[in-house]
Amino acid sequence: MNAASDRLKEARDEFVAQWGALGTQWGINRTMAQIHALLMTAPQALSTDEVMEELEVSRGNAHTNLKELVAWGLVRIVVKKGDRREYFEAEKDVWKIFITVARERKRREIDPALGVLRKCAEDSEGIDTPEGRAFCEQMRQLEEFVEFASKMADKVAAMKHGFALQMAAKLFG
């Protein structure tokens, strides 16, 4: 009974710590990843103070990263009646998490690249030397590909989980 809750606490702490470490590897700051891990495995929504205590971080840090997670759409604010504090609750459905992350990364990584490539392709259009044509062609190919990726991302993000699975099964037997 107590042993069970100890084991759980240990396993969960391990998950939070490891997920935090992974986060840094993918350019997400450690605290944000830890908070996400914590909330994903929390039975109920947590307050800022609970997050602070659990992870031993400052209020400012907890606050900033909670709000950042809300901005990503991975965490919701929950209000409990008769309580003035805000509570935070993570999306737990893995497919929804995936869609959210994919959409956000597209917005932050793919779309800006597309902008750059379009501009460069345009700026180099009609530079009438072999090098100029090669450069412009390279820009065009990059642009075309990134555009394709962008559209694919949109399509996938619009899928229901079941449909995605079915599709994958069909494709890859």
Add this chain to the structure above:
Amino acid sequence: MNAASDRLKEARDEFVAQWGALGTQWGINRTMAQIHALLMTAPQALSTDEVMEELEVSRGNAHTNLKELVAWGLVRIVVKKGDRREYFEAEKDVWKIFITVARERKRREIDPALGVLRKCAEDSEGIDTPEGRAFCEQMRQLEEFVEFASKMADKVAAMKHGFALQMAAKLFG
């Protein structure tokens, strides 16, 4: 004639600068992204010194990032006979670039996550409380999904460009 080569230089510098800035957004260091942009748009392979001069960075920096790009598989070393220097040449085919990046990111981002999730699922197996079961179930779902993503990545990485396009067309009209 001279105007054309000026315009090209300008467009290319712009691309290198912008690609570098984008790089930082996706957790790649700026110099590495800049070198990659430079080599992708270079008519021939460049030496370390040429890279240093073009980007105005130190030898150490140029060297480290060139070798890192080689480690990623995005850049090849070229030797010219009668010349003791090493030259560097980037892969220019967008599909090959994509495959390479996808494979590398899978290795660096997906596989470690899978390891963590498997361990956490295992460690929490059989914790016989409602919270314990919920935690373990969450770990399992994450694991299952990441495994699925991993397999998909492998499949896509094994595709030929033409096949991928065809498939996308079929799927999404």
Add this chain to the structure above:
DNA sequence: TCGTATTTTCAGTATTTACTGAAACCAATG
């Protein structure tokens, strides 16, 4: 309205990551 609980901001500081420049190393050549 005032006092209190809570959230938000931010200047200062700590930590991490990237870069420089020079020394050490290595390999080809006379």
Add this chain to the structure above:
DNA sequence: CATTGGTTTCAGTAAATACTGAAAATACGA
């Protein structure tokens, strides 16, 4: 086997990023 041209390493430094803690702002209830 010494010299030269080139590569690699790395200690020190600069720059970027993350975090703290406390003050300021805001929202609520009496």
